[in-house]
Amino acid sequence: MVERRPLLTFLTHAVLLVGVVIVAFPVYLTFVASTHTAQDIVQAPMPIVPGDQFLHNYAAALTGSEKGAGSGAPVGRMMWVSLVSALVISIGKIAISLLSAFAIVYFRFPFRMFFFWAIFITLMLPVEVRIFPTYKVISDLHMLNSYAGLTVPLIASATATFLFRQFFLTVPDELVEAARVDGAGPMRFFKDVLVPLSATSIAALFVIQFIYGWNQYLWPLLVTTEESMYPVVIGIKRMIAGGDAQNAWNLVMATAILAMLPPALVVVLMQKWFVKGLVDTEK
Amino acid sequence: MAAEKRVVFRSPWLPLALLAPQAAVIGIFFFWPAAQTLLQSFQQQDAFGTSTSWVGLENFVHLFQDRSYIESFKTTAVFSISVAVFGIAISLLLAYFADRAIRGALVYKTLLIWPYAVAPAVAGVLWLFMFAPSIGVVAYALRKSGIDWNHLLNGDQAMLLIIMAAIWKQISYNFLFFLAGLSSIPKSLVEAAAIDGAKPWRRFWTIVFPLLSPTTFFLLVINIVYAFFDTFGIVDAATEGGPGKDTAILVYKVYYDGFKALDLGGSAAQSVIIMGIVVVLTVLQFRFVEKRVNY
Numbered sequence: 001m002v003e004r005r006p007l008l009t010f011l012t013h014a015v016l017l018v019g020v021v022i023v024a025f026p027v028y029l030t031f032v033a034s035t036h037t038a039q040d041i042v043q044a045p046m047p048i049v050p051g052d053q054f055l056h057n058y059a060a061a062l063t064g065s066e067k068g069a070g071s072g073a074p075v076g077r078m079m080w081v082s083l084v085s086a087l088v089i090s091i092g093k094i095a096i097s098l099l100s101a102f103a104i105v106y107f108r109f110p111f112r113m114f115f116f117w118a119i120f121i122t123l124m125l126p127v128e129v130r131i132f133p134t135y136k137v138i139s140d141l142h143m144l145n146s147y148a149g150l151t152v153p154l155i156a157s158a159t160a161t162f163l164f165r166q167f168f169l170t171v172p173d174e175l176v177e178a179a180r181v182d183g184a185g186p187m188r189f190f191k192d193v194l195v196p197l198s199a200t201s202i203a204a205l206f207v208i209q210f211i212y213g214w215n216q217y218l219w220p221l222l223v224t225t226e227e228s229m230y231p232v233v234i235g236i237k238r239m240i241a242g243g244d245a246q247n248a249w250n251l252v253m254a255t256a257i258l259a260m261l262p263p264a265l266v267v268v269l270m271q272k273w274f275v276k277g278l279v280d281t282e283k
Numbered sequence: 284m285a286a287e288k289r290v291v292f293r294s295p296w297l298p299l300a301l302l303a304p305q306a307a308v309i310g311i312f313f314f315w316p317a318a319q320t321l322l323q324s325f326q327q328q329d330a331f332g333t334s335t336s337w338v339g340l341e342n343f344v345h346l347f348q349d350r351s352y353i354e355s356f357k358t359t360a361v362f363s364i365s366v367a368v369f370g371i372a373i374s375l376l377l378a379y380f381a382d383r384a385i386r387g388a389l390v391y392k393t394l395l396i397w398p399y400a401v402a403p404a405v406a407g408v409l410w411l412f413m414f415a416p417s418i419g420v421v422a423y424a425l426r427k428s429g430i431d432w433n434h435l436l437n438g439d440q441a442m443l444l445i446i447m448a449a450i451w452k453q454i455s456y457n458f459l460f461f462l463a464g465l466s467s468i469p470k471s472l473v474e475a476a477a478i479d480g481a482k483p484w485r486r487f488w489t490i491v492f493p494l495l496s497p498t499t500f501f502l503l504v505i506n507i508v509y510a511f512f513d514t515f516g517i518v519d520a521a522t523e524g525g526p527g528k529d530t531a532i533l534v535y536k537v538y539y540d541g542f543k544a545l546d547l548g549g550s551a552a553q554s555v556i557i558m559g560i561v562v563v564l565t566v567l568q569f570r571f572v573e574k575r576v577n578y
Contacts, residue, residue: 003477005483008383008483009383009385011380012380012383012385013385013387015376015377015380016377016380016381016391016395019373019376019377019391019395019454020391020394020395022451023394023395023398023451023454023455024394026406026409026410026412026413026451027401027409029409029412029413029420030409030412033412041418042417042418045420045423045424046418046420048420095304096304096305096308097305099301099302099304099305100301100302100304100305102301103297103298103299103301103302104298104302105288106288106291106292107291107292107293107294107297107298107301108291108293109295109298109299112298115302115306118306118309118314119305119309122309122313123565124558124561124562124565125313125314125317125558125561126512126561128512128515128534128537128538128554128557129317129320129537129554129555129557129558129561130313130316130317130319130320130554131537131538131541131542131550131554132320132323132541132542132547132550132551132554133315133316133317133319133320133323134312134316136316136319137311137312137315137316152308152312153308153311153312155308156305156308156309156312156313161305168288169288173288173289173290176288176290176291176292177290180290185292186292186294186297187297189292211399211400214402215400215401215402215403215404215405215516216402217402217403217404217515217516217519218515218516218538221519222542233402233404233405233516234404236404236405236408236520237404237408237519237520240408240411240520249412249418252408252412253412256405256408256409259402259405260400260401260402260405263400263401263402264397264400264401266400267396267397267399267400268393268397271393271396274396274399275396275459278399278456278459278460279459279460279463
């Protein structure tokens with residue numbers, strides 16, 4: 001601290017507390033709503049302290065045993081779909097980006113720069129600008145309502161490829177020479193030297209991509225039409241239908257808490273890698 | 284840093300095999316559909332998809348004669364600028380205070396970064412729940428204090444709702460980048476100014492804020508990109524573009540016209556225009572990122 005100013009220190013705490021309260025309030029309210037009965041919530045104003053329906057609501061949401069106006073699919077299944085998709089997307093992105101970056105940095109071959117720029121240009125083609133034709137490709141390949149349809153189109157990654165390329169360029173050439181002298185081929189070098197060296201980048205990228213995969217919305221909205229293949233983020237939206245009072249808000253809010261939990265845990269528990277991943281992927 | 288490796292491996296087929304998975308994905312799911320979008324933007328399909336004819340620039344002409352499309356541009360502009368400016372201002376305030384070495388700074392930081400993990404669509408549902416006219420707590424409180432909140436009827440209130448939800452979701456991201464920016468400002472500069480008698484308020488505007496400008500510019504571009512694309516979930520969950528078309532931002536309109544109204548040509552033409560905007564934003568982003576790194 002530059003100087004001692006009790007008033008400023010007080011202001012600091014005040015501002016930060018207000019910030020934390022604003023950030024936390026919607027989630028607190030969501031949690032409160034998830035512990036009451038649907039009737040209690042629709043009577044304005046709803047209670048602002050947690051109720052006693054916690055176990056009942058979460059059990060009902062996870063198993064899909066009660067229905068409101070909208071869809072009442074079991075959330076347990078949706079969480080599973082989200083988890084599988086998020087893992088396939090994050091691991092897939094990391095795997096194919098590692099391979100591409102390795103090829104571009106450690107080999108000389110025709111069209112090398114062509115591939116490099118082709119990967120770069122995908123940055124400028126988000127789902128939104130090719131929405132209908134991409135949907136058509138998926139439906140022609142019979143990938144609607146499948147894990148492949150939910151994940152494969154999302155695993156190309158320009159940012160991850162660049163990140164690994166940048167990192168590989170900083171790896172000393174002596175390591176390649178040493179590997180060669182010891183008689184190691186390119187794949188041996190990749191597996192035993194490059195990938196272990198990239199461990200921190202991989203961890204950082206995994207955190208970011210897991211959250212990206214878990215939070216996907218537009219893409220699953222297009223390619224899933226069956227309840228059994230809804231990721232949880234889509235499931236919440238489908239549970240809301242019709243007017244305010246007809247929804248089983250207690251179950252919707254329990255589902256919202258469940259949907260937030262895994263990525264929030266990843267951020268909080270892997271905070272160091274999360275910050276590194278966030279900063280690195282924007283370079 | 285060297286842009287090329289001095290020592291490389293040799294193999295005629297291995298690099299191509301390594302690139303094959305990525306190349307297949309971007310070829311099938313990126314370039315082929317993008318090319319189709321371009322083609323479709325010059326075509327018109329009848330309602331049953333049985334016949335297709337070339338119409339040249341007609342789709343684009345229709346688009347710009349369509350009042351609702353021009354309105355959507357304005358909606359998007361209001362939305363993105365509000366999200367970017369207010370989001371950045373609030374995050375800078377929080378980051379500046381969190382950067383001061385006070386007790387509990389780490390706790391505050393942890394409590395402020397996790398909304399990054401909340402899916403945009405979930406953020407939309409959370410804010411919808413607080414502001415739902417008949418049951419929402421905040422809507423109730425507003426009504427008690429004399430403000431009649433009903434975003435289902437009032438377009439301005441609906442816009443305000445999605446702006447607040449979008450800012451709430453993005454605060455953590457901006458906050459982290461401002462923290463990184465603040466920690467790279469040499470303490471000696473601030474201390475020297477303090478010795479010269481500059482009060483904290485003055486120091487912030489004459490030293491800290493100018494030195495943060497690369498971060499701020501960078502975040503401005505990133506936030507506009509965010510407001511353009513990543514907020515689809517917020518809009519769809521909270522307002523579905525309504526009331527009327529009052530919160531139908533460009534990306535929402537592409538989706539709606541293509542999948543709900545089934546106007547493929549019109550939707551494709553909108554996609555092409557958005558593609559143009561993305562190219563401009565990406566170029567801007569890279570220029571500012573470069574600046575940021577060189578600073």
